[in-house]
Amino acid sequence: MDAVVHSTLESFDAATHDRLAADPVRNTIALTSLDRLRRLPATDASPILITFHENGEVVGSLVRTPPWPFQAADLPLTAVDLAARIASEIDPDAPGVTGPRQRSEAFATATGKNFTESLATRLYRLGTLAPPTIEGSGRMASEADVELLGAWRKSFTAEAVPEAPAEQGIEVMRSSLRLGNGHALWEHNGVPVAWAAASLPQAGMTRVGPVYTPPEHRRHGYGAAVSAMVSQWALDQGATDVLLFADLTNPISNSIYQRIGYEPLDDWAEFWWKH
Template sequence: MDARVHPTLASFDAATLDRLAADPVRNTVALTSLDRARRLPSADNPPTLITFHDNGEVVGSLIRTPPWPFQAADLPVAAADLAAQIAAEVDPEAPGVTGPRQKSHAFATAFATAFATAFATAFATAFAADRSFTESLATRLYRLGTLVPPTSPGTGRLATEADIELLGAWRKAFTREAVPEAPDEEATEIVRSSLRLGNGHALWEVDGTPVAWAAASLPQVGMTRVGPVYTPPEHRKHGYGAAVSALASQWALDQGATDVILFADLTNPISNSIYQRIGYQPLDDWAEFWWKR
């Protein structure tokens, strides 16, 4: 097996677009992040794009869109060592990896060794010693079956540019609570660009006051991913999260999505049960690993 580092997104697309699109549920993160990179390119933070080949045929890929971790959903486990060796050389600043548990764990394990080999310094040796990465997030991937909207007090609507400041603050709070290891980001600008890309942002309100939020990506080859979903602490335990999740899911269906999916934190049994009550069915377990620095 060999690998190729692609200098441009166009080159990577030529090799992988049909492959990724053939399984949009598994490749959900790659499809949405690459779509963003195409439509809102960043000269300062170009993506890292690697393909793996066996007898001339593309058999997998590994990508990273800074500042986020590597995405290993399309990485063959057999290519983990090769992928880690190349990644350590071309993108040593990567903070971690996410993907189906077996794939992401294989890559994280191999990356520690590859990093120490590529950078034979005291820092790299310390990095590879003991346990060099930690599991920062364990999630379960769900796909919507038949949507069952809950009965909750309040009403829903789609967010507009007038809501950007509120949603930026809520996104920052969500990240701080759910993924504290995540890199710094301009949360308000993330929301602003998401609206610009055509993604759906649903708000649930009670007496005109927003109490919960759920975002949903514009469909990519029939797939939409719902998330983040956030209810401020003072508004929890009233069913608002379920209501706004159902509203975002219905928006995705109205946009023509055939696969509506989401990730739920496995350490939060409440959210997992809520999603199943409104029609989501479990598919696969994912894990995110971050390097110790």
């Protein structure tokens, strides 16, 4: 097993684009994050891009777009020791790893570092969409909504992923809209009560998330309604695989997604190093 650390995204794309696109469900995070890098190049830390080779063939890859953890969805189990060694040498400040549970946990273990499981999620794929009947109506968000979206993204992150790196929520939302991602707002009596986002399709795949309802508007079905709306937007954009992740510690959201047509596929886990 050999490894190549790529100094440019173009070099990494040449080695992995077809491979990643051939399994867009498993490689959902890599496809969306790499697309964002191509169209909105990073201004701070450069991405970490590694491929693994056997007999001259690419058999896997490992990606990190700082400040986020490594993405291990395409990391073969046979390469975890090599990957951990290279990662510690070229990216000692990486905070952790995310991916399908078996792969991410194997990588975390191979690093020899103390780690903690920060997030356990289930990956779902849309079967037949079944929009609920909920009071209110939905609309797609625009540039005029970036302050609201930025505030809600900050609230979502603080609640769902408190260890996530700090970010400028308004700028993140402005960039997301510029990339063509879909952001749906559900309104009741003219007041926005829930938000859901979906990525522009990559290799036929769209991923829904975040989905956020402020605490004062919960338990009315608004989250289900706006999730169904943005899922329909994704289908209208030509997506054939509409995916989302649900926190396994939240049985309510898992049941809501299944009621509107999402079917469970795989369990993922995120591990962060202890300092």
